[in-house]
Amino acid sequence: MPENTSTEKEKPRIGVFICHCGSNIGGFVDVKAVTEYASTLPDVAYAADNLYTCAEDGLNNIKDSIKEHNLDRVIVSSCTPRTHAPLFQRTCEAAGVNKYMFTFVNIREHCSWVHMKEKEKATQKAKDLVRMGVARARFLEPQEETKVDVTPTALVVGGGVSGMTAALSLANMGFPVHLVEKDEELGGFVKNLHGLMMTTKSANETIKPLIDKVNAHKNITQHLNSHVASVEGFIGNYDISIGGDGAEAKEVKVGTIIVATGAVPLVPEGLFGYKEHPNVITSTEFEELCNKKELPKLKSVAFIQCVGARGQKVSYCSRVCCNVAIKSAINIAENRDNMLGVTEEKAAETGEVVEEPAAEKKAEEEGSDRRRRRRGRGRGDEDEAGEEAAPSSGVEVTVFNRDVMSYGVEHELEFNKAREKRVKFVRYLPDNLPKVSVKDGKLEVGYFHETLKMERTMPVDLVILSTPLVAQPDAATLSQLLKVPLGQDGFFQEAHVKLRPVDFATDGVYVCGTCRGPADISEAVSQAAAAASRASIPLANGFVQAEALTSIVDETKCTGCGTCVETCPYSALRKNEEGITEVIVAACKGCGCCGATCPEGAITMTHYTDQQLLAEAKAALEEV
């Protein structure tokens, strides 16, 4: 190890300030003895103890001593750098010492407070820790934090509800936005739906104002029938190539990127007779049939929940399907907007009641007592509504479920409403799935009744399979282009599930909507607004502060093996034209993973160099 690097330059002049922290340290460590010891260590030009180094006189002592003793690096030996490093670094800077020439030695949390009954040993440990700090400080180098300019333009990938909301938010803040949509029109998944939860408006009516605003906004440039073809650069400076069908690729420069590519419903191949019987459809196909007014004549409808979800084809719960099924079940039971296509005339002939408030009121009275009792029963239990109190549309609706996830305030009310409408919720267990079959040309659902513990069958006209939302098939392509990760289920994975839900770990790229996991519209809108807000920060600042702690590649040592490029979690390393690794400083987070990986020792981590850390370890092990 080259130990004389520091002496080749000017000899370091280290100032050590040891804090009593009142009696927090002073009561359990002999601070005077530690200070005396510190003054004997190599390159220490000045050592002092303070009652409170973080108090004004302590800070002034640091500043004055820097000038008086011409100190070029400072050690404070007190509490934890996690709370107090910024304060002391500012003090150093105020006195003209680069903040990276500062070292913190923790003799409170890691010493005096945890060895309260062993003053002698705690004092020895404090001396060791100070010696380690001095050993490290001798090799410190000043660092500069560089600023990188940001192009104040954003790219939003996906023209669904999330993408449109995000684009509008950014456009309203005054930033130009490029909105890329692979379809020929905006609207995403929602534009194919019929009804939505919690609103009587149709899906298209609901999102029309959003589409109109996007169409009218001067800051939004739409790229329809298009996709992101290539991505170069890093936060603040992305060069994006947008490819279109047959059209020449368009090159745009953006500062930040929002991914809002949505999700698609699982196609339940081979499950519950799908594709074998024409009247077994998915909930998305049901919406399309409703839109086209092509529903078959219905007397009995069965929903089957969790088709392919929760451990079958995908592991997760798709969050929205229970509420969608409840919504559709209520609509069928109410024959909303005459979706069943039953004419008044026909209804009179067949004795069916179509949206008849009086009849409903009557049923209300008759069933109210029983209902009150029934509400107390567990969800998912079979609800034997009785033939005399059928839904107002006259269609029997049964929801086969594992358990109903109607979370939150509104959805729970909708669930109760469905039960009031005589929708039956029948529970099944995952090891005993309902079976869809055809008997005498008639569709039927066989199931095991969990309460009666017996097999039963139910004739139905239509089986609606609630399948989960799954990741877009081309999500992997985009994830590779943007160098952002997908989770195990193929959805885009955020930086932190709790604290950074719309950021990617890679700076400058953000995520919202169903491309990061199933969500309903209100959730997607919240996420989109959040992502737009996050993405606007660098745009509004006009610059990003690059980390001073980054890796540096020694080109003369690098063999171009590429191990570090693969290891870096931030794609902050890439090979240049000569096959040698180079660091994208703006993308590097300074974790040091590459430094520990490089087999040639070609990578130096600034401020946490091998030399500094080894010196620290060696000092810890010195026999004194």
Place this chain on the structure above:
Amino acid sequence: MSSTTPSAQSEEKAEGEDFEPKIIVFCCNWCSYAGADLAGVSRMQMPPHFRVIRVMCSARVDPEFVLRAIQKGADGVLVAGCHPADCHYIGGNYRTRRRIALLRILLQQFGYDPDRLRLEWISAGEGEKFQKTMVEFTKTIEEIGPSPMRGGD
């Protein structure tokens, strides 16, 4: 301490009461260092034989650091990082896990007890786990005895 040959399967315990292990602890800045801080704030008492070296990520711990520490006389080395899936740097701790697993094998091949090297996941909220880890690890090292580099066997 009659034998000078390093032996991984040391039967002999440390001689006398006066063996004071030297333990180096590499803590990642975001989880484990904060966990150690919390142990301190909670005044959790532990043996005074460990010295913490702060690194930004447990994945910064170059295998060389561990080997050098052992070479310079460390009786034990603990590497502490964020729990799996909780790494501040996405997945640094997974790299650490692989490296430490290999390093333990390497130590054994060199004739050291692989238990001289330990990896623990300690979150910022796990002050108690930090304390327990230090108590247990110190005990383990005391049982294994001084490092062959310090005249142990």
